[in-house]
Amino acid sequence: MSRSLIALLLTLPLVTACAPRGGGGGGGDGDSDGDLLSDSFEIEIGTDPELADTDGDGYTDAEEHFTFFSPRNVEDFPYVGKYARGPLLRGDDWDAVSDDNGWGQGDFSDSWTTEDMHGQEIKLKRFYGQVILVDLAAEWCGPCRAAGETLEEEYQERIDDGFVVLQVVLDGLNPANPPNLERWADDFDLTLPLMDGHDYEIAAHYVPTGGGWGIPNYTILGRDHVIESWYQAGGTANFSLIDSLLDEEPPEVAYQWPENVDDIRDELGVSEGDWVHPFDER
Numbered sequence: 001m002s003r004s005l006i007a008l009l010l011t012l013p014l015v016t017a018c019a020p021r022g023g024g025g026g027g028g029d030g031d032s033d034g035d036l037l038s039d040s041f042e043i044e045i046g047t048d049p050e051l052a053d054t055d056g057d058g059y060t061d062a063e064e065h066f067t068f069f070s071p072r073n074v075e076d077f078p079y080v081g082k083y084a085r086g087p088l089l090r091g092d093d094w095d096a097v098s099d100d101n102g103w104g105q106g107d108f109s110d111s112w113t114t115e116d117m118h119g120q121e122i123k124l125k126r127f128y129g130q131v132i133l134v135d136l137a138a139e140w141c142g143p144c145r146a147a148g149e150t151l152e153e154e155y156q157e158r159i160d161d162g163f164v165v166l167q168v169v170l171d172g173l174n175p176a177n178p179p180n181l182e183r184w185a186d187d188f189d190l191t192l193p194l195m196d197g198h199d200y201e202i203a204a205h206y207v208p209t210g211g212g213w214g215i216p217n218y219t220i221l222g223r224d225h226v227i228e229s230w231y232q233a234g235g236t237a238n239f240s241l242i243d244s245l246l247d248e249e250p251p252e253v254a255y256q257w258p259e260n261v262d263d264i265r266d267e268l269g270v271s272e273g274d275w276v277h278p279f280d281e282r
């Protein structure tokens, strides 16, 4: 049998399987599983029209789609940290904007991945469209502690405008030890994303190699993921720069919404806006 004939035979069952659904006529836009998303929209975004929680993570397909989490990935769910999220730039779109990337001032920032204090994955690129403050600190550092006093307040004031602080805590009370993130969070009532940076891998992206840099140390990324301010050591972060960056419009990110988007937002209690807060933990 020729290769093309085999390919044709392999394709045929798919075609016949899809035909009744597409051409059914009656009830094409029903919501079979009652998760608020119509069957046809679920087919468009790749979720199961007959299962309200496609990936089984405890959040319905609509809840995940409307808070910019993946309804098809059980590891990704509106989670404990509850950081506001916006639509993620994916695949080719990400490649197109991240062409000229690097780690210095004026560069489109490369991405990195680590875990937050809740054990959830944190990816820098996940915050594309937000103004990002990367804050290197340590528990032993007095000036870091002084800055920590007001950090949560500054974060909360701007969170709905699309601001996020990613605080990388390098050391514990003794510089030789890793930080105790729970203790650090308790000391300053922090809810912002906290990460253990004791291996200095994230820090190495933002400070000159060879040492000689001080903490607290701040890097600020604009909504377009370009490093606007790099290697600012000491004091508090430059919030006037942050506010001027927040005044800029977020870059466009394509995202699919169903026709009844407003009704579903009402039903879920999710506000319209680019930055949406996740639900409570389940």
Ligand SMILES: [Ca+2]
Binding pocket: 031, 032, 033, 034, 035, 036, 037, 038, 039, 042, 049
């Ligand atoms: Ca549905």
Ligand SMILES: [Ca+2]
Binding pocket: 033, 035, 037, 042, 047, 048, 049, 050, 051, 052, 053, 054, 061
């Ligand atoms: Ca579904």
Ligand SMILES: [Ca+2]
Binding pocket: 053, 054, 055, 056, 057, 058, 059, 060, 061, 064, 070, 071
């Ligand atoms: Ca789910």
Ligand SMILES: [Ca+2]
Binding pocket: 055, 057, 064, 069, 070, 071, 072, 073, 074, 075, 076, 077
């Ligand atoms: Ca999920």
